[in-house]
Amino acid sequence: MNELNKQQLAELHQDLLGLRKELQELLENSSAGAQPVSLDEPIGRLSRMDAMQQQSMVQANRRTTQIRLTRIEAALRRHASDEYGFCMGCEEEIGYARLKAQPEAPFCIDCQSNKETRG
Numbered sequence: 001m002n003e004l005n006k007q008q009l010a011e012l013h014q015d016l017l018g019l020r021k022e023l024q025e026l027l028e029n030s031s032a033g034a035q036p037v038s039l040d041e042p043i044g045r046l047s048r049m050d051a052m053q054q055q056s057m058v059q060a061n062r063r064t065t066q067i068r069l070t071r072i073e074a075a076l077r078r079h080a081s082d083e084y085g086f087c088m089g090c091e092e093e094i095g096y097a098r099l100k101a102q103p104e105a106p107f108c109i110d111c112q113s114n115k116e117t118r119g
């Protein structure tokens with residue numbers, strides 16, 4: 001049995017949709033910053049090196065955002081097929097508090113920390 005009630009499930013679904021929108025917008029807004037540094041562009045007091053460091057940070061952030069977005073999409077698919085809220089490792093309930101903090105979490109705390117310990 002799923003410990004999440006209908007209301008909690010609906011709420012987490014809204015959270016997932018909101019997060020997805022937020023991250024998609026983030027990716028859209030940062031796409032300009034991820035472009036190769038232009039030689040012609042006036043970059044003011046930023047040196048070219050700074051601009052390139054800035055750019056690689058933006059790209060790293062974009063990768064992180066894309067990975068999170070992928071997890072959110074997967075969580076939405078699990079939600080649609082009534083598998084949402086269960087750990088993909090041990091199939092135990094992930095728990096509302098953890099999902100509320102991280103609605104796209106595919107693992108319970110135990111499996112997550114096992115993964116991290118094992119690398």
Ligand SMILES: [Zn+2]
Pocket residue numbers: 087088089090091092107108109110111112
């Ligand atoms: Zn687990």
